[in-house]
Amino acid sequence: MLDERKASILRAVVEEYIETAQPVGSSWVARLPGIGVSPATIRKEMMALEQEGFLTQPHISAGRVPTDMGYRFFVDSLTDTEGIDAASREQVSAFFSRTRGAIEVMLHGTSKLLANLTDYAAVVIGPPHEDAVIRSVQLVLLGDRSAIVVLVLSNGSIERAPIEVTEQVGQDSIDRASRYLSQRLVGQTVKHGINVEGSTKKPTSLVPLPDDELAAVLCTAAIQGLSVSKDHASDQVFVGGALHMAQAFDAVETVRQVLDILEQQYLVVSLLQDVLDRGLNVAIGHEHGLEPLADCSVVVSPYEVDGEHAGLIGVFGPTRMHYPEALTAVALVSKSLGRRLSEA
Amino acid sequence: MLDERKASILRAVVEEYIETAQPVGSSWVARLPGIGVSPATIRKEMMALEQEGFLTQPHISAGRVPTDMGYRFFVDSLTDTEGIDAASREQVSAFFSRTRGAIEVMLHGTSKLLANLTDYAAVVIGPPHEDAVIRSVQLVLLGDRSAIVVLVLSNGSIERAPIEVTEQVGQDSIDRASRYLSQRLVGQTVKHGINVEGSTKKPTSLVPLPDDELAAVLCTAAIQGLSVSKDHASDQVFVGGALHMAQAFDAVETVRQVLDILEQQYLVVSLLQDVLDRGLNVAIGHEHGLEPLADCSVVVSPYEVDGEHAGLIGVFGPTRMHYPEALTAVALVSKSLGRRLSEA
DNA sequence: ACTTGGCACTCGCTCTTGTCGAGTGCCAAG
């Protein structure tokens, strides 16, 4: 489709534009080593590239700027993993060997790490609780009429929901309910244990509800509360370095729009998932379909825990982002994160 | 200090500048009802106000702009709570009657609510875990060598820490350790139960460590892990509507700096606490001492749960923010939040 | 057939200039 010379020129334009954010002219390309033809020839080729949709001119007497298609060609032609800067590699391994504590804290830290590495905004989406296995259920009395149910999941995260009832509740009812829920839920996945129960009306209650009426109320309230709290996938999304977007764009309005999107976490989740479903790691400009993000590209990668798909990480930057660095950083971090989570 | 006419003029300038962000000239003020003097007189007064430090001129032939001192006078002279817009009041009560779920989710929602009400960035700092009473301690086995310890606190929040040991650990050791920790910690405040233990070397171990050596290791690891995780107060900070800062300022650089600060949550906490310690609810421009936020004002208010100081909420806006609205919104939300948390 | 240097042309950027108007400080008169 593109002969070698056109491809070189296109790559040169993309690289230079990414560096300088200035339209690239024919004479600049001609001066590059390894080109060896005159500006006039470059111009002819550039005209062709423009007609084919890879380049565009902001105005008649300016240099060329890559279109989304131009970036796409560039990204696709990357001879991948050209290694990552040793300092960064060091930073990543230092972070993952240092990080301790709750999984949420780690994921949050990961988003900041990735943001620092790339100088763009980074998103980390944690493993969905859906598929985790319930390891423990516990009801704890808080006040006269309120309690809290706490689920500990196999991936080390925690799900909880407050419970409020109209009658005064005693420790014995709590204990009974707690035992019942343990028997019924421990060992199941969240999806089976909670969500199914919430929607259909308790299909096969293997374990009968306790005959203590108050305990029974507590149990249903607990499951009810948990299934509601599951609807928000948002608590598993961590955005780091959103402020880098303010550096990447100089139009305040663009910054506003991008931050707006990043605050709507469900949008971010579906965007990343959508990109991945289409078999891409990079979505450029309009490719991802969100109009306010037309000047943004997204680099995304899944990560695996114990060999299974667990979650996503991604980077948001301007369309003229540093793709090679971003790609390698995302790849490195996703691998490291998966490894770290697997070993815990 | 300021006679009534000077005060009126100053107030007029502040109000107008807040509305339009344009320097205010003498003739504009003179046209206001209730002033009744000519522009020339206004000018004289303005000169005086400038010499006294309440106003300043961006350049010689422009109108006047309030200084931090000018805003300060304006804020102090507010005849407080001039009522809040009914729609907003409705929005607040709707939110607090609707909101359910974990306290963190509520606080996060509160920050978004406050951001929406004011159109500025809002911060909600949750009740510190330090003073909460431990209601339950539980160890849950996750893998062969890993477990997690979960604390349920009296305010409904949860503290957790992962535990890793070198030897394989069985359910019985976990149970023993769990029982031990329950006996020792339940009923104490986090501060006493965890932090003291962490620093000094277990002063009066009322309950002897279990003789099961592995269980003993688990216990110390658990307390150790918990005391580390306590160091980050940051998980109790919720920032909402940061994107409003991008609308409030038109210099990208300023936006960047402000977002930068807002991402450093410990800075935000100490800033708000500091303002409150000085007995203020509003810190204007340089008053709060953070140079990058020189163009920002902060409105802050504590909220009380069951009559006790529990946490802080605050609003970050430009120095020319709408103080009356922000003050009433913050007051309303802090009261509502306190009430909502008290009843749970 | 492809490449190349030359050339006229376009158009954005920057600097200068001039005009306009808002707002000031000062002053003398009321």
Next chain:
DNA sequence: CTTGGCACTCGACAAGAGCGAGTGCCAAGT
């Protein structure tokens, strides 16, 4: 003490000139 008048300052805006980068085209060369 207030007021209207007045000269002055200075930023904002528009128009115009010059510059330079970069283009498209073309005729000549290999």
